[in-house]
Amino acid sequence: MKKYDAIIIGAGQAGTPLARKLAKAGWRTALIERRKIGGTCVNDGCTPTKTMIGAAREAYMAGRAQRFGIPSDPSHIDLRKVKARKDEIVGQAVDGLTKSIGSTKNLDYIEGQAAFSGMKTIEVNGETLQADNIFINTGARPGIPDIEGLHTVPYLTSTTILDLTETPKHLCILGAGYVAMEMGQMFRRFGAQVTLLEKNTRILGKEDEDVAAEIHKILEEDGITICCGAELRKVSTSNDQILLELNGRQLTSSHLLIAAGRTPNTGDLGLDKTGLRTTGNGIIPVNEKLETGVPGIYAMGDVKGGPAFTHISYNDYIIISKNILEQQQRTIRDRPVPYCMFTDPELGRIGLTEQEAREQGKNVLIAKIPMTKVARGVESGDTRGLMKALVDKDSGLILGAAILSVAGGEIMSVVQMAMMGGLRYDQLRDGVFAHPTFSESLNNLFMSIDP
Template structure:
């Protein structure tokens, strides 16, 4: 048996920096990864998808060039070249991470599948490792629903779709959440016919209805078919096509497509860990329960990132690392309590979100004011020719403090971050309304956003 001070299972956005930090503090550390360093973010999440979304936006802008008086005849998108650029950028990230880990003293990087074999012992590549501190950062994978015939067709996931070399003729997407929104718009801009199938009455149920409806309108303007209230019953193969049999709006119908993307959520990677061998048990959803300091019910064993449940974002995983590292190495008392959860959906325009939504505030009976500004009234949007979207903020009526915001705009995430900073610093909506911002910027329109708010 080989003894370590810390064993980290999974080299994702919490595991890798934590391994380097602990090793740098003198802890003998093992970092185990069965796939590729970097986790979902680097390999098939943020880095590759946002790289390809960037290419899709270039295609969109080229198609709009004539509106600006610029002759343009955009050629057919060569998806193989888009993929090659994506692969290059992903590999750059992997190479950088690999070098940083290899150059860290006290750190052993082990490629292999880790399973628990006893109390605080892990087996990998035929060797048993032990540590008093173990950190599980195994992430999540695309969830595959049970649908008749699905195992007979070559369906895609958010991982495998990134390896396509040719644009699909007709891409059907099961689900209309954040991944479906991004992938649907991206492949539509690459030239595919795209159909979104959502089982609920509307898309993006966690967002305010007016925000979700604005996003739906943008997708429809891009030429995407959005089918809400759709229940997919069975799928089958017909030659080179896939046939979907479903109920939509109470009517039986079928859709024939060339490609099917399953975007129906994600499931934690806990099934193969043999958690029970070390005294742990996952929930019915597969997540590992933790305290507000990310420790499991076994002292010294922690779960970080997507595998613990909750918001599945890279920046949340990284903050999990910060909390654990500072508590262990600096005797801090950081917790998950009151942690802000900003996020972006990288459609174009993108949606930046922070804090509470209007619908959540209304359900809780909170006394609020709501500020809303269409992008058609934003000078920078008018000047740059992109007036799609809106800005919206929820404000506490008594104090004028900002409780949440939704910004659907070019640079929506950056504008949202300004509002998040205001929330962190207890800056009121009146201060932003009267603040001096550079003209003409998108953030300058925070003046106009809050002009109707009395505080």
């Protein structure tokens, strides 16, 4: 049996930096990964998808170039080259992480499937490891719904679709959440016919209705068909096509992408050997310090539930490392949860939605302008979208914002900094920003409250 001070299961965006931090602090540490270092973000999440979305935007801009007096013809997309560039960038990221881990003293990197064999013991590759402190960062995988016939057809997931080398003729996407939005627009720009299937009455149910409606309009302008109230009941194949039987209609497609949520990777960890119990959907419950019900065992990132974002996983690492190594008392309570949906224009979100604010009984002022009122948007030809912010009428503090714009995430980050610093909306309204920038339009946004 090999003894360590810490064992980390999963080399994702929390596990990898935590392993290096603990090892540099003198802890003998084992980092176990069954797939590839970097986790979902580096291998089949943020890095590859945003690389390919970048290529899709280039195709979109080339298609619009003639409006600006620039001849261009993007009619022939070479998806093999798009994929090759994506693979190269992912490979560079993986290589960098591998070298960083390999050069860290006190750190053993082990490739293999880890499973608990006892309260504080781990089996991997036929060896038994033991540590008083164990950190679970195993992430999540695409969830596959129980639909009749689904396992008889060659469906795609958000992972496997990134390896296509030819553009689908007709891509149907089950789901209309953030992954579906990004993938749908991307492959539409690569030349595919795209249909989104959403069982609810509208897309993006967690967003305000006006924001979701604007995104719906933008995607339809891009030529995407969105079917709300569409419940997929059965799937089969017919004449090399995928036959989709919905409530009240049938569709055929060349490809089917399942984008219906994600499932925590906990089923093969042997958690029962520790006394840990997961929720019905496989999530490991934790307290506000990311401790599980077993002392010395922690869960980080997507596997613990909550916001499933890379930056949240990384912040989990910050909280745990500060608490363990510096005896701080950091928690996840009230931490900001910014996020972006990388459609084009992209959606940057921070804080409360209007619906959440009203449910909490807030006395709310709404600031809102269309991007057609943003000078930089008009000048650059990017006027799709809107800016929206919520203000507490009593204090003047900003409660939240939704920025649907080119560079929406960057503009949202300016608002987030104001919220973190406790600035009132009128300080942004009257603030001096460089002209002409997108962020300068925060002046105009908050002027909409006091015209």
